[in-house]
Amino acid sequence: MTRIWDPRIEEMPVADLKKLQYKLLKTLVYRLYSFSPFYHERMKEQGVHPDEINSLEDITKLPFMYKSDLRDNYPDRIFTAHRDDLVRYHVSSGTTGKPTVVGYTQNDLNNWTSSLARALVSCGLGRGDVIQVSYGYGLFTGGLGLHYGAEKIGATVLPTSVGNTERQIELMQDLNSTAIACTPSYLLHIGEVAEEMGVSIRDETSLRVGILGAEPWSENMRKRIEDWLGIRAYDIYGTSELSGPMFCECTEQNGFHVWGDLAYVEILDPETGEPLPPGEKGEMVITMLQKEALPMIRYRIGDISSIEEGVCACGRTHPRIQRISGRVDDMLIIRGINVFPSQIEYALMGVPEVGRHFMIIVDRKGALDEMLVQVEVSGEAFSDKITDLMGIRRKVEHRLRNTLNVAVSVELVEPGSLPRFESKAKRVIDRRRL
Amino acid sequence: MDTYVIRQVSVFSENRPGRLAAIARALQDEKINILAFSIAEADGFGVVRALVDRPDRAFERLGSLGFNVAFTDVIAVKMRDEPGGLYEIARILGDAQINIEYSYAYSGKEAAIIILRVDDVQSAIQVLLERGAGIMESSAFQ
Numbered sequence: 001m002t003r004i005w006d007p008r009i010e011e012m013p014v015a016d017l018k019k020l021q022y023k024l025l026k027t028l029v030y031r032l033y034s035f036s037p038f039y040h041e042r043m044k045e046q047g048v049h050p051d052e053i054n055s056l057e058d059i060t061k062l063p064f065m066y067k068s069d070l071r072d073n074y075p076d077r078i079f080t081a082h083r084d085d086l087v088r089y090h091v092s093s094g095t096t097g098k099p100t101v102v103g104y105t106q107n108d109l110n111n112w113t114s115s116l117a118r119a120l121v122s123c124g125l126g127r128g129d130v131i132q133v134s135y136g137y138g139l140f141t142g143g144l145g146l147h148y149g150a151e152k153i154g155a156t157v158l159p160t161s162v163g164n165t166e167r168q169i170e171l172m173q174d175l176n177s178t179a180i181a182c183t184p185s186y187l188l189h190i191g192e193v194a195e196e197m198g199v200s201i202r203d204e205t206s207l208r209v210g211i212l213g214a215e216p217w218s219e220n221m222r223k224r225i226e227d228w229l230g231i232r233a234y235d236i237y238g239t240s241e242l243s244g245p246m247f248c249e250c251t252e253q254n255g256f257h258v259w260g261d262l263a264y265v266e267i268l269d270p271e272t273g274e275p276l277p278p279g280e281k282g283e284m285v286i287t288m289l290q291k292e293a294l295p296m297i298r299y300r301i302g303d304i305s306s307i308e309e310g311v312c313a314c315g316r317t318h319p320r321i322q323r324i325s326g327r328v329d330d331m332l333i334i335r336g337i338n339v340f341p342s343q344i345e346y347a348l349m350g351v352p353e354v355g356r357h358f359m360i361i362v363d364r365k366g367a368l369d370e371m372l373v374q375v376e377v378s379g380e381a382f383s384d385k386i387t388d389l390m391g392i393r394r395k396v397e398h399r400l401r402n403t404l405n406v407a408v409s410v411e412l413v414e415p416g417s418l419p420r421f422e423s424k425a426k427r428v429i430d431r432r433r434l
Numbered sequence: 435m436d437t438y439v440i441r442q443v444s445v446f447s448e449n450r451p452g453r454l455a456a457i458a459r460a461l462q463d464e465k466i467n468i469l470a471f472s473i474a475e476a477d478g479f480g481v482v483r484a485l486v487d488r489p490d491r492a493f494e495r496l497g498s499l500g501f502n503v504a505f506t507d508v509i510a511v512k513m514r515d516e517p518g519g520l521y522e523i524a525r526i527l528g529d530a531q532i533n534i535e536y537s538y539a540y541s542g543k544e545a546a547i548i549i550l551r552v553d554d555v556q557s558a559i560q561v562l563l564e565r566g567a568g569i570m571e572s573s574a575f576q
Contacts, residue, residue, distance in 0.1 A: 377446055382502035384444035384483065384551075385535065386476050411478045414448050416500035 005121040005153065006114065009261055010316045014309070017260045017317055022056045024289040025264065029053050029062070031080075032295055038069075038078040039297065059264065059287065060275065064298045070100040070241065081105045081293040091139040092240045093338065093405050102141075102240045103293040109148070111290055112243040115259055116149025119248035122257065122314065123234045125179055125209060127154035132172060134182035134190075135214065135336075137161045141244025142214055142336070146181040155179075162186065165193045172205050179209035183336040184217040184225065184233070188367030191229055202230030211236050213245055214336035215369075216324055222253075235323055241296050242288060247321070252313050255320030263288055265321060266298070267307050270328050281306045283328050284321065302328050330428060332362060334369045337406045341427050344373060347403040353381035353392045357418040364432040371408050373400060376415045438559050439507050440572040441489045442549070445482045446502035449475055457482055457496065464488070464495050469575050470510075470549055472538035483538070485510070485549065485575050508551045509559060510575070512568035513539075515546040523548060523567055530561040542570075 004010050012020070029050045032039040043049070046063040053061065069078065079086070081103065088104045104112070125131065131150040135142025143161055150157045158175055160168050162182070168190060171177070180187065187210055194201050201207055210225060213236035225233045237256050238246035242263065247256040258265050263286055267276045270283040284303045288296045304326040309319045332339045344358055354375040361372040375396060383389060393410050400408040421427075447453040454473070461468060461484075470485040486492045489505065496503045513519035527534060533553045540547050547570060552558045562569055 377502055379497075379502050382444075382446050382504050384442075384481055384504050384506040386474050386481060389446070389479065389481070390476060412446075412448075413479070414446060414453075414500065415502055417448070 002121055002126050002153070004315065005118040009259070010118060010122075010318065012260075012317055014311070014317050018056055021260055021264050021289060024261065025056065025059060025287070026050070026053055028287075028289060028295060028297070032297070036078065036080045036295070038073065039295070056264070059266065059298065062298050064285065064300050065296055066300055067100065067241070067302075070102075070294075071098055074098055075101040076103060079103050079293050080295055086293055089139075090141045090144075090240050090244065092141075093343070093403070100240070102243070104243070105292040107290070107292050108243060108294075111262055112145060112246065113148045113152050115243070115246045115262055116145060116248075117152040118259060119236065119246070119257070120149055120153050120155070120211070122250035122316065123209060123211065123232070123248055124251050125150075125153065125155055129155040129178045129209075130158055130176055130206075131155045131211075132158040132160055132168070132177040132180045134160050134162055134168060134180055134186060135245075140336075141238070141240045142181075145238070145244035145246075146211065150181075165190055166197060169194045169197060169199055172201075172207060173199065176206040178206050179211060180207060181211040181236070183214050184210075184212040184221055185215060185335065185364070185367050185369060187212060187225060187229070187233075188221075191225075192367055202228070207231050210234065211248060213237055213248075215333040219323070237321070237324070239301060241294075241299060241301070242286060243291070250312060250314040250316060254312070255308055255322045257312065257316055257318045257320055260318045262290055265307055265319065267305070270304070276306075278307050278309050281325060300328075302331060304328060332360070332371075332428060332430070334362065334371050334404075334406050337404065339371070339404050339406060341425070343403050344400060344427075347399050348375065348396070351392075351396050351399055353378055354396055354412075355415065357420065358427060359418050360428045362428065362430045362432055369432065371406065372411055373408050374411045374413050374418060376418055377412050379415060437571050437573070438509055438569045439555060440485060440510055440549075440570075440575055441505045442508045442551070443484050443486055443489050443492050443496070444504045444506050445484075445496055447473075447480050447482050449478050449480050454482065456499075457501070460495050460499055460501075461486065461492060464491050466492050466495075470538065470540040470547070472536075472549075474536065487576060489576055506551060507555050508549050509555060509562075510570040511548050511550060511562060512542070512545040512570065513548055515541075519546060520548065523550075523562070526562055526565045526567060527552065527558060530557065532558045532561065 033050045042063040048061045085105050086103045087106050090102045091099045133146045137143030210231050210233040222233045234249040236245050236248040247258050249256050266285040267282040276282040286299045303324045305324050306322050359374045396410045467487045468484050472483050474481045493503050535551045537550045
């Protein structure tokens, strides 16, 4: 069985890898300065010219990119590939109701697929494995991303997507799935449903690997999943701006390898923006070195983690990022979907029957996340009729669902009963124990 | 006809311990008497409905405390306090295609009284009077 998918790259000596990264960065910066009006302008504002990028460390001279850059330039105004060269779009929900669109050239898809091919092989998968892809297929990147990565390494894909859990379990048994890719909470849910069906995942399936991501989880949860289901569970990381799920832990289970030829990661002090040394926790800033359609330079992805350099026990020379330990903003991940409180604020503005104050309470019922949004009924909208009030609640639920792409329960509360914030609002109560 | 229309005070309330007490306390502070009363409950919230002797004062006081308050027009119909009493009233309204949205009862000094919220108050008063039912005047309460 193949142990390393692309040894030439994955085992490249660290010094050579850094040289390659520098070369790729330099090319990228020249290309964007010449052909991207958006990034040209940004560099001018920052007062930096490509000629001043003369080492990998000089990357700190470049301006940052933010999620808002994608939103403000909806749908494709900062794409740097010709429309006819795009071969795919993915779309994710935006922070204030407007989604963000990611475009891919054929090279972009190829790089994404190789990234996942390397990742899947690094956690012990390959030809002969049956990989059940239980991430959503469609606009979300999880399903299709893992799908092509798994095909690339010669594994057999079972594209079940999300939902219909009992059928997932039957197929897992009948077609002998050896691996499953999904959110950790969905795998817990599958485990619970299997028990209700009288099926032991540990003893009555061939499942041995879980590729789990798209939401935060913990070492405790890993241990619980591994002990209960009798599998090895690996953390996978990515977002649509990077292409999709991209980087995964190797069999060492000690942070995910970030392929240096595709991405360069800085860890910065979130307050000062100064680089932090390896091992120290800070804000991840990611530069995608080879993306064509939507280049991301010094992208402030908002996740907090630390980096480990040096050669891994698996032999790979690419740096490892530790499990994500938090966010610099108030983003929540509900059933694998990113949710910002600002989206809720935006959605509520369209419902005059409720005030603009709200609280979000997140909990986990069984294995699945549940989000409750409390809103105040406005004085003008108050009706003596219960059916009218139920109607208001349904309207808010419907609107939130459309904006967030995730089901939300709404609770109507008395006016003035929700907390008011003078400075930074803390509108989220997260009761999940991950 | 307006002599029969009673202004019911409706208050939005969360469905949790202590909320009714907060409303009742506010009314007590103003020495407002509750003559008839019901709670309608849904998932997580409810509406407290009350006939009180001084509705304007109740509205003002509860509103100033931050409650959502509304007035709703209802009528109070006398029933014979014996089997068939409710049927008599309900049949009259049903025959006239008037819908009862909700109702609650209380035991008056002389007769059983049913408080009715209907979709067409004026027609309801008219048809009940025509068919000989007794309706309490609002001055009996307020």
